[in-house]
Structure formats: structure tokens, C-alpha cells
Amino acid sequence: MFFVDTIEVPGLGNRGYLAGGTRTAVAVDPPRDIDRVIAAAARRGVRIAYVAETHVHNDYVTGGLQLARLTGASYLVPADARVSFPRVPVRDGDLTAVDEESGLVLRALATPGHTPHHTAYALEENGTAVAVFTGGSLLIGTVGRPDLVEPRLTEQLARAQHASAHRLAGELPDEAAVLPTHGFGSFCSSSQQEGDSTTIGKEKTSNEALTAPDADTFVAGLLAGLDDVPAYYAHMGPLNAAGPAPLDLTPPAVADPDEIAARLAAGEWVVDLRNRVAFASGHVAGTYNVEAEGQLATYLAWLIPWGKPVTLLAETPAQLADAQRELARVGIDRPAAAAVGGPADWLRPGGTPASFPRATFADLARRYPAEGIVVLDVRRASERARGQVDGSVHIPVHELHGRLREVPDGQVWVHCGSGLRAAVAASLLDASGRDVVAVDDPFDRAGEAGLTVRTS
Structure with missing residues (x-):
């Protein structure tokens, strides 16, 4: 018997996975807030023996290195990925026994395209592939973007995506579940598709990489459909290759009205996390509004000059904590300060809220x-x-x-x-x-x- 638990990261449109048997498990493409993965393993009563990355991610900071260090797990990273930390280099065809008692084995499948070193992992039970962790290769109805590494490689990687998708479709059984990391609203996906579960068999009839008449047609369509790339992506790959620092989610310093005013006067970003209706009705003049319930990390990290101090204004401590967690996933680690409440709590005495219709x-x-x-x-x-x-x-x-x-x-x-x-x-x-x-x-x-x- 085996299990696969999904670790949802909806704000970024991504997923990580925990898969295993009766005693041990592997975490695939874990998010930076690894406490969620550890909690999932505790609920299953298994030890995380392996952590596997499909590629060096361009859209979020991985939790893989820290999870491997905390649990003592072997850290599986594609051999050709250039990283600055010790890991177990994985090559095409490598087999990893995830849980011997359950007959679970992870088989590495070189699937270049999203990145040159991209590797998918087929989860095999007693020799039969029951699922495949496809990372940024085969997604639901589409494939991962080929333009995030180097502009001069984009067409070459697009062709590699076509070949990789056909390799997975040709080598794995129709019943195998396809478990991608990207594609649920992520900008790493080349296009948005409906649905949140699929199999190899379903993809053969619906995935644009597998239904296009030939590679040239597919590549032309893929390249024509590429859209803007969030600016913060440029910082994610280097962070992941260097090895992210441990995550610190302790509460930030509390900002009083004078400090909020001083930070605004200094040209820093003060971001109001309330919903847009509340913000339009009344807010501290000079603050920006990015809703906590929207794609906070994507849009704030895309907009803010990288490294600029940010102060967060939230309605509740829970909203603030959730926002801090989400922003840390894209490398905005420590808010300069924060405050909870509403404009009346954030304005100096006698101050009047700004508003717009x-x-x-x-x-x-x-x-x-x-x-x-x-x-x-x-x-x-x-x-x-x-x-x-x-x-x-x-x-x-x-x-x-x-x-x-x-x-x-x-x-x-x-x-x-x-x-x-x-x-x-x-x-x-x-x-x-x-x-x-x-x-x-x-x-x-x-x-x-x-x-x-x-x-x-």
C-alpha cells in the first residue's frame, strides 16, 4: 500500500507532495514552509527518508534543503543542476527505494524542457508505475514554460518539452497519476488549464504537447502563448541554487502610527492587506493595497523593488501570519514591521483616512x-x-x-x-x-x- 498527500500552495499556484508506504516517505518539491510537510508525515506516522527536487525552481524558494537537514533525509537533486550545497546527484534511470516494506521505488526520468536539468520521478509499486511527479514538465493539458532559464535556450527547451512529454506518455501506463508541481495558477505554466487531477491516459487525449500534429506545430504554439514573467523570478533560481536560509516566521516588530508615518516618509513600502472594498473606503495615505486573499506573494513580489523594506498592515494577527508565511515562500523573509487593526489604529491622532471611489x-x-x-x-x-x-x-x-x-x-x-x-x-x-x-x-x-x- 502507498499514499500520496498533496501539499497545496494555492497563492503561488503550486503543489508539493509527500508519498510513501508504511514506514518511510519522500517529499517532492516541498514549499519553504516545511512545517506543513513535517505535519503531514506525522499524521501518516512515517519518517521522511528522502527529499526530491524535480528542478531548481524559478518561482518559489524551496524548503527542500532545510527539510533534508532537519529530518536527516537524503536530498535528491538532478545531477546537472548547479547548486552550492551537498546533495545526492540524480541521473536518468536512478532508482531510490522509498519504502522497502511497501515495495515503493522512485525512478528518475530525465525530462528537460522547463529547465535543462529537469527530472521527473515515477513512483513504482512492485515494479509498476502508479504515479509520476512531473514538476514543470507534463502539466494538466500543457507543459511548463521553457523561457525562464535563458532567452537563447527558449526554443531548444520548448522542443525538449515536446520530447519529454512524449517520453512520459510512451513509457508510463495510462493509469499512472500525473502529479505536477506547477499549473494551478502558477506563472511557471505555459497556459492555464481546467482541472486539478489527471493521468497519463487523460493527457494523451488532451495535452497540447501530445495532441499537436508535430513538434514544429507544438513549439510555435507554445512560444506564441508565452506571457510576462514575474520580475522576482530572476531571484528565485539563484536563491535555490545557493541554498535558502532557514525560515523564520516569528512575528515582526510592531509599528505604531509614528513609525508607519516615518517609513512612508522614507519611501518604504507600507502594504495594506485588507480587501479592496475596505481599503478604498479608508486607508492611510501613501499605503498600497494588495489583498491578502488574492495572489499576495505573486503580485507584491512582482511589484516591489527587490530588497526594499516592507511594512504590513493587517486586520487580524491571523491575516498577518498567513501573509508573512506566503511572502517568505518567494524570498520576502522578514517584514520590516507590521501592525494590526484598521486606519484608526494606524493614523496619528487627528489624522484622516484617505479614500477613493x-x-x-x-x-x-x-x-x-x-x-x-x-x-x-x-x-x-x-x-x-x-x-x-x-x-x-x-x-x-x-x-x-x-x-x-x-x-x-x-x-x-x-x-x-x-x-x-x-x-x-x-x-x-x-x-x-x-x-x-x-x-x-x-x-x-x-x-x-x-x-x-x-x-x-
Whole structure:
């Protein structure tokens, strides 16, 4: 008998896994907050004997090294990955006995494409593959991005992805579960797909790498569909290759109103984690809004200049602790300070909260076009190409902080695809002193509201 437990990391769109038998287990691609993996092993009553990485990750800080050190597990890392710490180098075909009593063996399968050294691991029970940990190779309906390592290697790696997907489909049984690390909202996925479970057999009929008529067609489609890469990805690979420091989730120092004001005056980032409705209604002037319940780590790490001090403002201690954990997964380890409560707790005596209005596309349609109104679209270019409000200005939210001066004069009505990124953008504009309205509405209602929507 064997088990596979999934360690969800929904904010980053990733998964880690714990798989084993009656006595021992392997952790595959564990997140940095390894206490969750250790707790899963304790619930199963097994010892973590092995930790395996499919590749040096570009989108999050791994917990693999620290988990191996704490548990005494052997740390399996692809042999060709350039890392600065001791590990067990894994090569194609290597076998690792995960749990001898249960007949569980891990077989390494070289699957270059997402990275040159990428390795998948087939979990075999008594010689039959029952699951495969595919990391960033074969995902649900697609494959991992081939453009995160080196631009000059992108096409070569895209072709390798095609070959790797076909290798897995050809060598593993249809019943084997496909267990990817990326693809559940991660930007490491080349495209977003529905569903959260699959098998080799299902992928043969639905995965674009396996259904394309040939490699050239697949590669052309893959490269055409690649979108923006979060800026913080540039720092993840080197952190993981060097060996991440142990995680520290102790509470940050408490910031009082004077310190919050001083940090804002110094040009530091003070981030309000409350939902966008609460923030728009009242907030400390100069603060930015990135909802804790959204993709906090992805968007804050993408927006903030790397290494800049960040102070977090949260409604509750639990919200703050969750945010600190999520940010640590992408290398924002220690908030400079933090405070809990609301604007009344964060403002100096006599201070007045700032605010800005929220609206719908129907509200915008009643006012636009008109003199003095600017419509700002902060979606990614691929989204805008599928439909845009006629006459709108386009600056993706992840570029806005550095391009604020490009926003034309006037009252800025900012929108995205759902309202989340528009709220982030509205807070950036509000902090810079602009007159802003946050359009908190799905984009598919723009045309219904009477606005002219065209494709590019």
C-alpha cells in the first residue's frame, strides 16, 4: 500500500507532495514552509527518508534543503543542476527505494524542457508505475514554460518539452497519476488549464504537447502563448541554487502610527492587506493595497523593488501570519514591521483616512468618453489583445509603479479583468496623488454596459 498527500500552495499556484508506504516517505518539491510537510508525515506516522527536487525552481524558494537537514533525509537533486550545497546527484534511470516494506521505488526520468536539468520521478509499486511527479514538465493539458532559464535556450527547451512529454506518455501506463508541481495558477505554466487531477491516459487525449500534429506545430504554439514573467523570478533560481536560509516566521516588530508615518516618509513600502472594498473606503495615505486573499506573494513580489523594506498592515494577527508565511515562500523573509487593526489604529491622532471611489463598467459607460476622463487598463498584453475599451491607455499593473508619469492627466478610471489588480493599481495611483476611480467589475461586462470594446 502507498499514499500520496498533496501539499497545496494555492497563492503561488503550486503543489508539493509527500508519498510513501508504511514506514518511510519522500517529499517532492516541498514549499519553504516545511512545517506543513513535517505535519503531514506525522499524521501518516512515517519518517521522511528522502527529499526530491524535480528542478531548481524559478518561482518559489524551496524548503527542500532545510527539510533534508532537519529530518536527516537524503536530498535528491538532478545531477546537472548547479547548486552550492551537498546533495545526492540524480541521473536518468536512478532508482531510490522509498519504502522497502511497501515495495515503493522512485525512478528518475530525465525530462528537460522547463529547465535543462529537469527530472521527473515515477513512483513504482512492485515494479509498476502508479504515479509520476512531473514538476514543470507534463502539466494538466500543457507543459511548463521553457523561457525562464535563458532567452537563447527558449526554443531548444520548448522542443525538449515536446520530447519529454512524449517520453512520459510512451513509457508510463495510462493509469499512472500525473502529479505536477506547477499549473494551478502558477506563472511557471505555459497556459492555464481546467482541472486539478489527471493521468497519463487523460493527457494523451488532451495535452497540447501530445495532441499537436508535430513538434514544429507544438513549439510555435507554445512560444506564441508565452506571457510576462514575474520580475522576482530572476531571484528565485539563484536563491535555490545557493541554498535558502532557514525560515523564520516569528512575528515582526510592531509599528505604531509614528513609525508607519516615518517609513512612508522614507519611501518604504507600507502594504495594506485588507480587501479592496475596505481599503478604498479608508486607508492611510501613501499605503498600497494588495489583498491578502488574492495572489499576495505573486503580485507584491512582482511589484516591489527587490530588497526594499516592507511594512504590513493587517486586520487580524491571523491575516498577518498567513501573509508573512506566503511572502517568505518567494524570498520576502522578514517584514520590516507590521501592525494590526484598521486606519484608526494606524493614523496619528487627528489624522484622516484617505479614500477613493469604486465603480462598475456601467458607471464608466455613463461618463465615457468625456473630457478629463482617462481609462487605464492594467491587464497583461495577452488579455488586452482579446478585447479592450476603445481609447483606453494600457500599462500592465506590474509596470505601473515605474511608469506613473505616463498616465495622462485627468481622472483615472482603472480596470483589470476582475477588480483585484485594478485595486492594486488604484492604490499606487492614489498614493502618487492622482484622482482615481477603481473599476471593480469583470471585464466581460464592459461591452454589455455599452462601452466600445475592440480587439487588437
